[in-house]
Amino acid sequence: METKGDINGIFPSLNDGVEAECTIRAHDILPLPFMDIEKFCHDTGTTIPLFIKTVWLIVMWPFLEIDRICIGYRDYRDSSPHLASGPEKVIQSGILPDASLIELLKSDLGTEPEDLCAECSPAHNTAIALIREISESDRSKFLMAAKKWNYSIALVGEVNEMSALVRLSLVYKSSTLSPCLAENISSTVLQVVQEILADSNRRIMDLTLFSDSNCAHVLRWNRKNSRGPATSLIEMIHQHACERPHHPAICAWDGVLSYSEFDFLTTRWASCLQSLGIGPQSMVPVMITDPRWMTVAEIAIMKAGGAFVPLEATQPTNRLQDMVRQLSSKVALVSPDVVPILSSLVDDVVIVSAKTTSSLPNAPSNPQWPKITPDTTAYVLFTSGSTGKPKGCVVCHGALANVEYQSQALRITAESRVLQFASHGFAVSLMEVHCSLAVGATVCIPSKEDCMNGLNSAIDSMQVNWAVLTPSAALSLASPLGSLKTLAFAGEPMRSDLFHKLADEVDMILVYASTEWAGVCVSQPIRSVTDIRCIGPSPTGNLWLVDPTNHNQLAPVGAVGEVLIESPGLAKG
Numbered sequence: 001m002e003t004k005g006d007i008n009g010i011f012p013s014l015n016d017g018v019e020a021e022c023t024i025r026a027h028d029i030l031p032l033p034f035m036d037i038e039k040f041c042h043d044t045g046t047t048i049p050l051f052i053k054t055v056w057l058i059v060m061w062p063f064l065e066i067d068r069i070c071i072g073y074r075d076y077r078d079s080s081p082h083l084a085s086g087p088e089k090v091i092q093s094g095i096l097p098d099a100s101l102i103e104l105l106k107s108d109l110g111t112e113p114e115d116l117c118a119e120c121s122p123a124h125n126t127a128i129a130l131i132r133e134i135s136e137s138d139r140s141k142f143l144m145a146a147k148k149w150n151y152s153i154a155l156v157g158e159v160n161e162m163s164a165l166v167r168l169s170l171v172y173k174s175s176t177l178s179p180c181l182a183e184n185i186s187s188t189v190l191q192v193v194q195e196i197l198a199d200s201n202r203r204i205m206d207l208t209l210f211s212d213s214n215c216a217h218v219l220r221w222n223r224k225n226s227r228g229p230a231t232s233l234i235e236m237i238h239q240h241a242c243e244r245p246h247h248p249a250i251c252a253w254d255g256v257l258s259y260s261e262f263d264f265l266t267t268r269w270a271s272c273l274q275s276l277g278i279g280p281q282s283m284v285p286v287m288i289t290d291p292r293w294m295t296v297a298e299i300a301i302m303k304a305g306g307a308f309v310p311l312e313a314t315q316p317t318n319r320l321q322d323m324v325r326q327l328s329s330k331v332a333l334v335s336p337d338v339v340p341i342l343s344s345l346v347d348d349v350v351i352v353s354a355k356t357t358s359s360l361p362n363a364p365s366n367p368q369w370p371k372i373t374p375d376t377t378a379y380v381l382f383t384s385g386s387t388g389k390p391k392g393c394v395v396c397h398g399a400l401a402n403v404e405y406q407s408q409a410l411r412i413t414a415e416s417r418v419l420q421f422a423s424h425g426f427a428v429s430l431m432e433v434h435c436s437l438a439v440g441a442t443v444c445i446p447s448k449e450d451c452m453n454g455l456n457s458a459i460d461s462m463q464v465n466w467a468v469l470t471p472s473a474a475l476s477l478a479s480p481l482g483s484l485k486t487l488a489f490a491g492e493p494m495r496s497d498l499f500h501k502l503a504d505e506v507d508m509i510l511v512y513a514s515t516e517w518a519g520v521c522v523s524q525p526i527r528s529v530t531d532i533r534c535i536g537p538s539p540t541g542n543l544w545l546v547d548p549t550n551h552n553q554l555a556p557v558g559a560v561g562e563v564l565i566e567s568p569g570l571a572k573g
Contacts, residue, residue: 009070009124011063011153014181014558015174015530022175024147026139026156027182029168029189036197038164044200046105048157048165049075049130051196054105056128056155057093058192059185062209062547062559067095072127072151077159090124097205097549101196104204125176127154133166134158143171152176155189180217184557187213210554217557222542229401232372233438234303236404238263240440244414247440251417251462252292253447255354259440262296269300269352271363276331276348280370282306283327283380287313287342288335288352291420291445295433297333297352298379302397305370307377309392312425313338321345323382323390374398375572381427383515393515393571402540402569403431403519404438409539410509410523411486412466414440419459419467421451427513428468428490431520441466459484468511471495474502481505488523494532510536516571541567 041051053073060069073089093107127149134142146154153176158167170186177185191211195202237259240247245260257265278284284301286308288294294310301308309327311320324332324345332346336353343349350356378400380392412418418436420443422429436443446458455473458464460482468488475498481487487502488509502508508526512535513519522543524536537543545561547553555561 008064008066008068009072009126011060011126011176012558013152013176015176015178022147022173024143025172025174025177025179025182026143027170027172027179027186029170029186032165032168032190032193033197034165037193040197040200044102044105048159048163050105052128052130052155052157052165052168053091054101055189055192055196056126057091057095057104058204058207058209059155059188060126061095061204062555062561063185065548065560067097069093069095070124072124072154074127074129076129076131091128095204097203099204100201101204101207102200105196105200125150125152127151129154129156129171131156131158133160146171147173153185181558184211184214184217187211188556205550208553209556209559211556214554214557218544218554221537222544229404231401232397233378233400233403233434234299234372234397236401236438237266237299240414240437244440247414248442249437250292250295250443250445252290252445253450253462254290255292257292257296262299265296265357266299266303267363267367268357268360269296270303270369271367272350272360273300273304273306273331276350278331279305280376282331283309283329283377285309285311285324285327285329285332285342285346286334287311287338288333289313289337290335290353291424293335293352293354293357294424295443296357298433299437301333302372302378303369305372305376307379307394308333309380309382310424310430311342311382312423313341315425317341319390323392326390326392327380372397374401378518379430381430381515382425395518395571399518399569399571400434401438402567403434406431406519406523406539406569407435407439407441410435410466410488410511410520411507412436412439412441416441416466416486417444417462417464417483418442419462419464420445421455421467421469421473427515427517430518431511431513432468435519454478456482471498474498477502479505489526490520494526496529496532499526499529499532510534517565517567518569518571521565521569538565538567538569540569541565 057069070092073091153172156169156171157165160166170182172182188209188211195207241259241263246258248256249259249262250257284306286297288297298308330347332342332349333352334342334349336351339349374397376397377394378397379395382390382392412435418432418441420432433443444462444464450458456478463483465483465485468490470491471489471494484506487506488511490511490513510524511520512522514521522535522538524534544564545555546564547555548562
């Protein structure tokens with residue numbers, strides 16, 4: 001079937017383990033409806049080889065992420081299979097999603113010698129092989145011969161003397177597929193066979209490639225309860241203040257706040273903000289360069305019923321103007337050094353610092369706070385948006401409360417001392433603070449000087465035992481790592497050399513944080529070097545991989561797709 005554009009035949013490595021030695025394995029595709037296939041070919045004027053070619057092209061389509069596919073092909077029916085060196089011809093075909101199955105079956109799926117197809121060779125590692133019906137002993141010889149192929153995965157059909165298909169198998173290298181994924185791909189082959197037999201007039205894009213086996217695996221991965229906590233982050237912090245009043249909540253380079261002191265200060269500021277008209281539906285920009293007071297301001301705004309909006313002084317003026325204009329804010333909380341930046345954008349700027357805090361009136365002994373529901377807005381975090389215009393993601397208290405469950409997956413406990421390192425305009429920064437405060441941990445805030453002198457210095461001086469860094473930043477760490485016990489990675493792809501460097505010193509976790517999600521979307525413990533390619537499951541929700549062109553169609557396990565997230569931790573817009 002003729003299409004234009006790039007061609008691909010490289011099946012990706014989907015092995016989720018470490019193989020000591022590459023072996024050739026076979027997975028029989030059962031139960032295969034042999035009689036139905038033979039009848040279909042007879043009724044439609046097609047052949048068994050053509051049927052198998054069509055099935056394999058459709059199966060490879062979602063895995064190769066391209067509409068022009070190249071695969072190897074060899075017909076062994078007239079020779080001894082175990083003497084062959086591998087597929088010697090190629091099939092080059094396009095997949096037109098709007099075309100019907102019968103059109104693909106009756107299209108030109110001919111072959112040509114591999115050495116005459118410079119465009120294809122060697123840019124393909126998947127193949128089809130047809131062999132005559134063989135005994136189990138000859139089958140073992142065939143698999144030994146297949147080890148010499150330059151192919152990683154092949155669909156092998158056994159045909160008897162009457163030209164009837166008697167067995168269909170997935171033959172693969174263990175370095176490419178795990179047995180679990182081989183089972184899933186085999187089930188996709190069977191699913192495509194059933195789809196063709198059911199209605200060959202259907203469009204290719206309308207096929208259901210998500211098999212029952214795929215479904216069973218995905219449901220096992222998505223077995224978590226996606227119900228959010230019944231309380232709010234504010235209530236969690238207050239509970240820690242009552243139960244462990246002297247435990248440090250904030251340990252900054254310029255001072256320490258226990259949970260009781262932190263709760264008291266946020267109450268005083270919340271009472272002050274209420275007197276300024278801050279309450280439910282109020283969006284309050286916050287630009288405070290001191291992380292300790294930034295955290296106090298954020299929690300105080302939520303206590304008063306408002307929503308905080310973190311801004312950074314380094315952002316361009318026109319971007320800040322655009323964001324504040326969207327918020328329609330009257331009041332902003334700032335540190336003394338950035339007053340000029342926001343003073344022209346809002347009616348009132350309130351300086352939050354140690355000095356201004358000392359002059360605050362005491363809060364009422366029994367303050368009356370607005371009722372906070374799961375749907376009450378907690379904060380707004382801006383992204384650049386697909387058009388370059390800032391877009392605010394609205395996160396509610398119900399979503400934010402999920403950080404309590406996420407902390408368990410991240411191994412953050414009440415005894416953790418968590419490094420606050422990320423910039424306040426990023427979701428990772430909020431994760432560092434909120435996941436810590438939710439479980440009664442300590443947020444450690446080093447000085448800029450400590451960070452400039454090296455992360456090891458900052459970690460040692462504050463006895464940090466948990467941190468999240470980009471792999472680039474983590475490369476600067478020098479052994480020994482002292483108090484650091486758990487290191488999470490975010491923002492960049494993980495590197496194998498970094499894993500080997502740190503594997504004996506710390507527990508490692510991959511995390512992915514998003515503006516559209518409170519805390520972390522997914523997390524994955526890194527126990528082996530192959531884990532660095534796995535983003536892992538969601539701690540508080542379900543992940544669904546869908547067809548990139550149709551979000552209503554689930555993609556086969558291992559295929560290229562787009563991730564849909566289902567969780568109470570999602571932003572509402």
